[in-house]
Amino acid sequence: MSGVGIGQRPQNRRQKAVKLLWTGIWLAYLSAPVGDLLHGGHSDGVRVLGWIGLAAFVSWYFALLFRTGRGEANAVVLGSVAVLATQSTVLAITLGREWLVLFVYVAISSGAALPFPLARWTVPAVSALLTGVALAVPGGTSFLAGLLLPALLGGFSMTGVRQLIRTTVELREARATVAQLAANEERLRLARDLHDLLGHSLSLITLKSELAGRMLPAHPDKAAQQVADIEQVSRQALVDVREAVSGYRRPRLAAELAGAKVALTAAGISADLPAEPDLTGVPEDSETALAWALREAVTNVVRHSGARRCTVELLRRQTLDGPVLELSVADNGSGGAGSTAGNGLTGLTERLENAGGTLAAGGTRHGFRLTARVPASAASADVGSAT
Template sequence: MSSVGIGQRPQNRRQKVIKTLWSGIWLAYLSAPVNDLLHGGHSAGVRVLGALGLVAFVAWYFVLLFRTGRGESNGVVLGSLAVLATQSTVLALALGREWLVLFVYVAIASGAALPLRLARWCIPAVSALLTAVALVVPDGKEFLAGLLLPALLGGFSMTGVRELIRTTIALREARATVAQLAANEERLRLARDLHDLLGHSLSLITLKSELAGRMLPDHPDKAAQQVADIEQVSRQALVDVREAVTGYRRPRLADELAGTQVALTAAGVTAGVPVAPDLTGIPEESESALAWALREAVTNVVRHSGARRCTVELLRRQTLDGLVLELSVEDDGSGGSGDGPGNGLTGLTERLEKAGGTLEAGSLKHGFRLVARVPAGSSADIGSGA
């Protein structure tokens, strides 16, 4: 019954058919009451009443199984089980020991329809009722040994199956939630990558376009060089976007330092940028996070600050949390609009936290300073530049 859980309402016609067939298999054990009706020597009137009672019992049993999971309270389910138990008692006392098997169905229905905290009391109660009726019915003791154990085991096994199915459903829902969170994380990663990539590249293209426009009348050769640079930046931006979409984009700190020098110079900002450091032993995730931090910081300097000078420093520091690689970018500009952190700094904070790092950014008396720290892998000095 993989497609329809015990204790669950069927959701479609196929599930109804499967659950009916599965539940119907176990009705084979009603052969004893049926045989008693046919060959037990009862009068015609007793046979008719017994048949009606058996049909009513089976109908109520199926109603209980199929309506379970529709939001009924435990009181409604207990009431339905009480009706089944009453029918079993009346039929067994009236027609004989062959009808004691009905109590097994009551015990199984208890395990299938009730939560464990109630089923663990209801199943023994049904078994106790079975025992009491068997002691009253003529020759009922002979059937008691063969029915009491199936009633207990069948009832409690149904509670186990019900809990197993509920757990399986919960796991499926959790897996679907995890998949949704993974999809959301991937969309967030893509949004961060595109923001950082295109913001930097488009800013540089805009600056070089302005320079080319100013140089064109008097210095066509220099303007042509700026146009060639624009083409190169555009092509690289296209490559970077493609890599970001496929998930393989991991910027290198050395490349970003070289790009920083070019971007700041093109913007007319005096740049103090260190030479490419030796990053041996630095985790790749840490290097990538710092590279993104440098790109975002320089993009903000070029686009928003109006700075005349920008200094980049990169060094290792020993902290209480261990060895860290620290990047600082400081400018003497206005610090932007002052409307709070934008999408770039928010995404950058998330990147650094994912790599185990931190971000500090704020205005100075004359300018703005951004400091990013990530875990470092070795103790060799990297040095700094100004």
Template sequence: MSSVGIGQRPQTRRQKAVKLLWMGIWLAYLSAPISDLLHGGHSPGVRVLGAIGLLAFVSWYFALIFRTGRGETNALVLGSLAVLAAQSAVLALTLGREWLVLFVYVSISSGAALPFRLARWTIPAASALLTGVALMLPGGHAYLAGLLFPALLGGFSMTGVRQLIRTTVELRQARATVAQLAANEERLRLARDLHDLLGHSLSLITLKSELAGRMLPGQPEKAAQQVADIERVSRQALVDVREAVTGYRRPRLAAELAGTQVALTAAGVTARFPEDVPLDGVPEESESALAWALREAVTNVVRHSGASRCVVELVRRQTLDGPVLELCVEDNGSGGAGEAPGNGLTGLAERLEKAGGTLEATGTKHGFRLVARVPVGSAS
């Protein structure tokens, strides 16, 4: 990511530059103290001391915000905020009401750097200190009305942003954990299935091999029968493994929709996809057939059609033969399918026919249109 949020430490040089830019924008509120230094009628010595004080305040503010997220203790952050508050009070009391704006930065820093259980006390405390100092200054009450509300609102807004970012980080970590657990569960399922499929068959093959070995010298006919049984069991085990692998490799329609959307976007094709996937009552074999149809259609769009637009629709329809799920992929390309246009569509038609569905692939006035249909049960 090129940006970094409140409460997060920038990791790269680009993130540091972005965070510095955002902080620099808010420093525009320091125009009042700077204007007071330049045009407030202070003596040269006071101007120098005021400039040094303002520079120290900004430096400490930057250090606090940039170090947020490096594992500092709350006591260290509270000490830093106390230094900022002391600098604000000293500068405002010695140089005038224009410097009261520094308390707004103290309040915002509290919300950005402290957890809410502490910030809910430090933000009102900074605002109360702002009020007390303002009432001590000539004309300070006139500035108080315009600074007290931004101090409270800005501080508590930062607590909300900090909590939102923390929640987002926790959700990402939880999602990664769920994905890892799902992968582990899938590996365990694969191990169980392979054990169930091959454990009995391999044990039987081992047993019959031992029997055949003992029978070979004196009972060749019985040994030949054991070898025939070994061949039969081996063939059946191979069929079971192939069926299991086919089930693992069976594509899912939702996953194919996500993958094809990425493929079309990468190819520069403007795509439109269905908002929902109505798969209630759809058998796995039918869903797999539609997924293969979608993959084949989008592959032709990307590789051969030269299209700039593609529309994918997935709807349920009621026909005379019963309810069907219809997948339609239409593009505005040339309609070409490469050097062997019939191979992919022929295999796809056979796959759909096996699932009880149909395939229609025709050229249109502005491109090519593929429609695949499979029968479905009643929606739950």
């Protein structure tokens, strides 16, 4: 941006020039004291002192506005406003009522340079000082009506503009923070997707490669079939990764049940899986979360459990929070995922929580069990996300 707002200090020459031009426009209201010096009938000595006083006032006024935002303590800024007020008082009392306009500049500069908790006191104080000096200067009351309202309105309007600029800056910073959080969330989603996709696919490729190796050279036809399966799984894994990177992949529970049966059978594990699931009324996010849960659970059974049997159950249950769909994967292996949750279970927990569901996993007397629950209706999904 080429400009700079009230309450902010210029950062470069262009911003300094813009702020100088914008501030300088308002110096046109100094025509009254300038006209008094030129045509007020003052002696030469008084004129010289008047010009010096006016130059000092304008210089201090610009210094105060241009120093705003450099981190000075409020006491320093307040002292600068007091200097301006003192100069205005001396010039108005010694040179006449035309100089009362300087108090308007003092009120505006205090509103622009001071935070509102202080400005709400300094602006009325400057206006009160203006009133007192106007009553003391001959003919000052005739100028008071035209200067008191601009001093009050100008000072408080500057506090509003200053606060508006500060709010705008905070909103920009907040928007940048939100964008950073969104980027972090997208990276986390991509990491979860790649872990789940590649972990499952690579486990299946490894199993089929081992089978093909054991079948050679005695059963070349069967080994060739395993190699063909490896090619198919690899191609599908590549498609899945591309879709995951694009953010469009939503696994379906029916497809994951079929894939789980293939993976378990290839690993020599007896699989007991439900038939085609009835997902009527189940939100898409809930189905997706359960599909990922099934994939992660079966991958862990194949890779870690050493089990000979795996049972998958899919049930609808009624809870206090509404109907839920429960997926249970149990095996008779050695305990499966270890004593601590790995990346897979951690990412899976996050997926289920995002869908309003829960995850429970742990060893049993006969192996390992993973239980995932998700809302089975849109209403219960809204309740789960709210809690």
